[in-house]
Amino acid sequence: MTAPPTVVVCAGCDGMTFRFDPCRCTHYGDRFLADGDRPSSGGQPAYRDCELCRGVGRIATPCHECRRSGRRRAELVLTVANLDTGAVASHRLTPGRLDPRRDRALGWVVDLPARVRDLAAAVGVAVTGPDPLPLVLPRAWSPDLPADRRHALEARALADQDRVPWRVLLGRCTEPEPVDPAARLVELCSLADLLLLEVTVSFARAGCALHRHDDDEVRLVARAGDLPTLLTALHLT
Template structure:
């Protein structure tokens, strides 16, 4: 299933990908690293984006164009009988749906959103209201790497024993 959401209006459109509807295209190695046949999702995404009034399309799962196509098995060929081609396409669609049930794309009528943290938060709150969703903001704990350095390269603050709360053991512990 491919879903396109207009983040400015909250309009949503979805379409289920079925075997035989899209014609696989050859994707050369310089495009995505591995030459292969794939079902192109671009026509579906463009059609859905037009139906929700969007112009600029993005995908949070799109890394190097991979979200825009579904790879079909290497044995797929345009020379195969129709039944075999459809069976291979159905298998590719089923495998893709087992990994990711829905592919979400986002569109908007404006090219760029707010840039500052306050403006971005206000924008997300307004979008959550449009979509009838709760907006939850969380901060994940700081991940550390070896040698007590956080992921971003700054040293961890030292913990002083004189500022730490006293350790209290409950009765019966020990």
């Protein structure tokens, strides 16, 4: 039996690398200045003297779903690496090899968190940070469909993940100590003063506190519940 293809035609542009979208004149008519804040229902007749569409009402725009290639990769790779031992384990998801399960709220899904836990156990690490979200299959997917139809729907779901087709998670043999956001903020403020950088504080709903260095800033990402502690550390309360 031939394996399902892992490169599929982009559904957004039917492989043409571009698509036809409504011209702006169908929203704003013949107004010289278009107020983007003013709501517009669209669907108006095309402006006959429009310089963009020449009165046709539609213009060709590059397809960003496939990055103007006309093709998308229907494949997702999960990798977990042990920073202490160098052990690495990966799992490749392709159409026909997803083993979906039924979820009461989402329908048929591929349990990516369970795959990550299995990989973490294989290399002996405790992966920190939020788990990947389950891969939700199209509503039309059913185990009773013919194989070709099932594989096509699975390929569509995988292609929607091609912005990050290879996801690497890092871990250590022992789970790291939790980060004190207030102490970490003071440390980063001192570092920013030395390097003449700005300090940016972002709040996330989930996930552990972490930081990263960009070209012109030091960033701290913390839980929303840490806000009172951070304000105290900055002497703002």
